[in-house]
Amino acid sequence: MKDKILEEIEAFAKAMGESPIEDVMHRGIDTLEKELDPIEVSRFISELRRMKSGVLETSEKIIKSKTKTVRELLNNRYTLDYYQREYNWQKEQVEELLDDLTNKFLENYKENHDYEAVDNYSHYFLGSIVISKKEKTNEQSIVDGQQRLTTLMLFLINLYHISDDSADKSDIVDLILSEESGKISFSLDVPERAHCLRSLYENKSFDDSNEPESIRNIVACSDYIKGKFPEELRGQPLPYFLDWLLDKVYFVEITAPDDDDAYTIFETMNDRGLPLNPTDMLKGYLLTKMTSFQRDSANETWRNRIQDLHNLGKDEAENAIKAWLRSQYAKRQTDFNLIGNKFHRWVRNQASELGLISSDDFADFIERDFEFYSHWYCRLQQAAQSLTPGLECVYYNAQHNFTLQYSVLLTPLLIGEPEGESIRKIQIVARYLDIFIHRYLWNYRSIQQNSMVKPMFSLIRDIRGKNTC
DSSP: OHHHHHHHHHHHHHHHTSOTTHHIIIIIHHHHHHTOOHHHHHHHHHHHHHHHHHHHTSOSSOOEEEEEEHHHHHTSOBEEOTTOOOOOOOHHHHHHHHHHHHHHHHTTOOTTOOGGGGGGSOOEEEEEEEEEEOTTTOOEEEEEOHHHHHHHHHHHHHHHHHOOOHHHHHHHHHHHEEEETTEEEESBOOGGGHHHHHHHHTTOOOOOTTSOHHHHHHHHHHHHHHHHOOGGGSSTHHHHHHHHHHHHEEEEEEEESSHHHHHHHHHHOOBTTBOOOHHHHHHHHHHHTSOHHHHHHHHHHHHHHHHHHHHHOTTHHHHHHHHHHHHHHOOSHHHHHHHHHHHHHHHHHTTTTTTOOSHHHHHHIIIIIIHHHHHHHHHHHHHHHSOOTTOHHHHHHHHTTOTTHHHHHHTTOOTTSOHHHHHHHHHHHHHHHHHHHHHHHHTTOOOSHHHHHHHHHHHHHHHTTOOOO
16 A cells, blocks of 8 residues: 555646655655555545646646645635635535444544543544745735635634633634734635625624625534534643644645646545535636736626526526527537536637737626626526516427527627617517427427537528627
8 A cells, every 4th residue: 555655746746846845755655654554645645646747737846745744734824815715615524424423433532531632633634735925025824725724714713612621712713813903804814705704714694685695604604513513522632622723734735826826736635524516716717817806897797697697596507607608609509518618718718719819808708708698697587487578488388398598698788889779679589489399399399408409500690799689
């Protein structure tokens, strides 16, 4: 087993052109050989393979890697990069992490142990954290791993409240936040979360009813941790668990030299337990191609539109993007199919054909194009859910679960045209689809998506960008 691990580490080091992971070799191998069970060893090897695949896609710049405990990691301050998704862990992911940590700790803990015994407890490997270091500001930005780090922050806040030991409380506070000139900064410094985290830290109630999804998820997960924190860890075992969590749970920290390499790694890696989705990946790709000034505005537009789509349903952001891209850009039926599978990759591969050349093009793609078509997608979904005067046929088509109608209905719409013109186009096309669907049904023909892709794609090509007169 040791030979296999060494082989993976050496291959990883060779891929980076040097051996920057001596720390992994000296600390990690002994730990893996002596203390970790086979599942942990397998997880470590899998992580190295993932890290290696990310490195091989980067340039000749050096990407450094180092093992770090939770204590070592949270002794620093981090920001979040613009392409990061919201905090969207639910109780299922939090429960899994809490159960894993609890079970691993209880495998080692005995009531007759003294505190020094924790030094001999087995380690727990919690995956990789990818950091991008900004040369100008010296900021450290989380590229991959913010879901786990945020959840660990919530764990520590809960441990702070239930701990009776003042020394332990002091240790925890130093990892949660720092204070300078009366200003509090959290270890994971995300301005929009500060008021929420401060309320949680001060054990105050927090009204999240008008907050973004990310904040609502943080509050929900904090409440879950508070209510479900295992009884077997409370009381006497608590200080042992805290020491073990801070000094025996570790990550592999990967530091990328610049944003380009950071995003390359971001594309190849997922947070533990909750894979990245194409919407997150598309956002990341588009934002990396903009100037910092454009990026802030485009990111805000994206977040607002995605939130509106999520309010319609959990899958509607992806559905809206597919409908938009198919309606405006699919030139071949293969495009239609590829957009349905991995639209973020399709956009990246077709960037020049989509006119995405300069940073202005990428900014307009979000601020103008996505803004316009996602707005109309929301209008169409609302019309599909309840009868809307003038758009009744959209509702009738939806009763047949004809989801391809949204791509077709968006097709003739032109940015900048009067709203009345857009409505007339939707009315004409929706009425045509209503007739089309019923003629198919009357002739005992299927209107399932696999049967409808070809005729709908032909229709899309015929009416794209057309006017009513």
